[in-house]
Amino acid sequence: MKRSHARKIxxxxxxxxxxxxxxxxxxxxxxxVKECYTLTQRDLKYTLxxxxxxxxxxxxxxxxxxxxxxxxxxxGYEHAAGxxxxxxSMEEHPGFQLIVKHMNESSPLLExxxxxxxxxxxxxxxxxxxxTSVDYGQMSKRKLEGMVKEFAAENKRLVVQNVSLExxxxxxxxxxxxxxxxxxxxxEKNRDLKCHVSAxxxxxxxxxxxxxxxxxx
Numbered sequence: 001m002k003r004s005h006a007r008k009i010x011x012x013x014x015x016x017x018x019x020x021x022x023x024x025x026x027x028x029x030x031x032x033v034k035e036c037y038t039l040t041q042r043d044l045k046y047t048l049x050x051x052x053x054x055x056x057x058x059x060x061x062x063x064x065x066x067x068x069x070x071x072x073x074x075x076g077y078e079h080a081a082g083x084x085x086x087x088x089s090m091e092e093h094p095g096f097q098l099i100v101k102h103m104n105e106s107s108p109l110l111e112x113x114x115x116x117x118x119x120x121x122x123x124x125x126x127x128x129x130x131x132t133s134v135d136y137g138q139m140s141k142r143k144l145e146g147m148v149k150e151f152a153a154e155n156k157r158l159v160v161q162n163v164s165l166e167x168x169x170x171x172x173x174x175x176x177x178x179x180x181x182x183x184x185x186x187x188e189k190n191r192d193l194k195c196h197v198s199a200x201x202x203x204x205x206x207x208x209x210x211x212x213x214x215x216x217x
Contacts, residue, residue, distance in 0.1 A: 006054035007082035008034075009126065011095055012047040014079065015070040016040060021047040021063075023113040029063050031055070035126055036113045039099050044072055046095035050126055057082070091130075100130040108155065 012021060023036040032052040039046045060080045064071055071079035074094055081093060090096050102110040103119060114122050122128065 005082060006056050008051045008054050009082065009090070010049050010051075010055075010060055011081045011090060011093055012049070012060065012064070012069075012079065013072050013074055013077070013081075013095055014045050014047075014064065015072055016043050016045050018045060018069040019067055020045060020111065021049075021067065021069065022111070023049075025067060026063070029066070031059075031063075033113075034115050037099055037103075037127070038111045039095070039102055040109050040111075041098065044095075046099060048096065048099055048126065100127060103127055103130070104132045108153070 014021075020038045020040065021036075022038065023033045026033045026036065026049065031049075033049065034052055035048075035050040037046075037048040057078075057080050061071075064080075073079050077093055077095075081090070099110060101107075103112075112119055114125055116122055117125075119125055119127055119131070
């Protein structure tokens with residue numbers, strides 16, 4: 001049986017129809033995230049994550065299962081690859097190479113999130129050493145038009161996602177307000193119960209005193 005090692009860096013491969021794995025979902029699941037990159041391709045998605053703490057592959061698999069993510073395998077690589085793949089280093093992983101390519105092309109298909117700064121300013125990030133300058137003046141008109149279409153499509157997707165997030169925030173705010181009212185009601189009820197208990201104690205104390213006086217007589 002192949003031994004599993006705890007890693008801080010994971011490259012996940014899954015179906016393009018699956019929901020994207022984002023830093024928000026990772027944080028909600030209890031992971032302490034340092035960097036998160038997700039690339040969407042026609043058939044596959046790749047998510048490269050860097051955590052503050054080492055985790056085992058079963059924790060990654062549990063997360064993908066909860067998110068209903070359909071894992072996919074590339075030849076020679078697991079769907080959740082640690083810092084090294086069976087064919088060599090992480091840099092040789094096809095998904096990593098595509099992420100680097102899209103980063104250097106400023107592709108809208110690549111979503112990036114860093115806990116500190118961004119890929120243009122954080123010299124300690126995973127992708128910093130793979131950055132190259134892009135000369136748009138040397139690109140063909142067809143290539144530039146293709147990039148414009150990609151940016152437009154991604155911008156449309158982000159607008160829809162932003163609306164969805166705003167709706168989620170509104171829903172959470174409403175739930176929070178409702179919970180606040182429930183807490184107030186419970187606090188008031190608890191206060192009434194305390195008063196009732198105090199009154200009962202006073203009655204019991206008075207009754208005991210009367211009985212004691214009768215006994216003395």
